[in-house]
Amino acid sequence: MHPLRERTCDELLEHPLLKTPPPEPEKPRPPRIRKPREFKLPPRFPLLSKEFYACWCNHQKELQMATHIVDDSPPELFPELYLKPRRLDYYAYQIEDTMNVNKDLLKKINLIQRTGGFVDCHRPEPNNKYNKLLCQQRQRLLDEIQRQNLYFYSRLLVARSEQYLTCELDELWKDTKHKLILGASLPFILFKTDNIDRDIKDPAFDKPPNVTRTKVSLDIWVRGGSKIGKVTVELFNDIVPLTCQLFLSLIKGDATGHGYMGTRFFRVVPNLYCCGGDVTKDNGYGTYVPGDREDPMGPENFILKHTVPGVLSMSVSKDNEVYGFFNIIFKPLPQFDGKHVVFGRIIGGPPLTLERISALGLALGGTTNDCIMKSCGYFSRFGQYREGNPNTIKFPPRRK
16 A cells, blocks of 8 residues: 555544543432332131231231242343443454454555565475474375275275176076076976956955054966966955964964975866865865864854955865865856855966966866966065975875
8 A cells, every 4th residue: 555545544543533432421320219018918708707817917928028948030130231321442443453454455455466466475494393294294195095005906806807707607508508408398388368357456355554464475386387476465364363374374384294385276267266275185185174173174254255356265165164275266256255265365476377377277177287386485574584384295196
């Protein structure tokens, strides 16, 4: 800044009107006038004597005059202390500091404009301490670079190509070749399927709130052939708990070796239903009795109807007994209502599973190829799948 302008600024700041005004004298505080204490006393009841009323009033006054052990009253407010004019010394000093900063800025701006630019390249003079700190900083940088190089080298040692090695490709080809030879040796089965109407809904099968239903899984294959599909079944254990318990025990496999795993669907009527679950003879003539019972179980109830494709029902014999056989219907079958116990339905699996099972059936209930339950299992309450035990009963020979 030019010396003349700087002198003008100093004279302006030293003007008497910009100085801090003197503090106003403090006014004396007026004396505080205390009001007489007023007590809240109800009027005397006519039946009370004057002596008792006077004694009771004195007691109330003592209670109202009692002081608190802990003073929780708000502090007294003196408006005259808060309403008196503020002193401007602090603000005057703050304005003066601001003016000094502005003067320094104006000087630097003037210097930059006159010199064509300003670069602050000042560095402290090197000394022993500075050189020591600089060496330590460079050593830390070198240590960090060495650590990164070692990490990168360790990654290079364990890195491998995303492409398979020749030996690995040879092993994969052996496995693939074995599967091709095995598949070529199996009989060829052509599924001539019909369409099954899956848009039918029944609100009676909907799960009510706060009810947990057990889910099981059935993996259905053609014996010596291809896989038909793996379906998920929901059990209505809130409506028919005993029937669901019998079905679930055979899914798991009991202690005597009876179980659904490895059994076949011995009766398949095209476009109507299929029947399976004979764990004793595997031909529809077995009589399974659970180990904890002496007589076969009877039908539990016939509340649910056969109204939706994919419904599972427990077969009931002519003697009104249940041996573990179950039906899977391909279409609504009202003729089964009141005769077989509905206990579950298919809720998941390939869309053409029922069509493929129906295509294996013959008009009289036989099958062109054996349709078996290759594996089965159930899901726990936490959704964990657990596979059941296979059937170890030796079935009688079957006429082909």
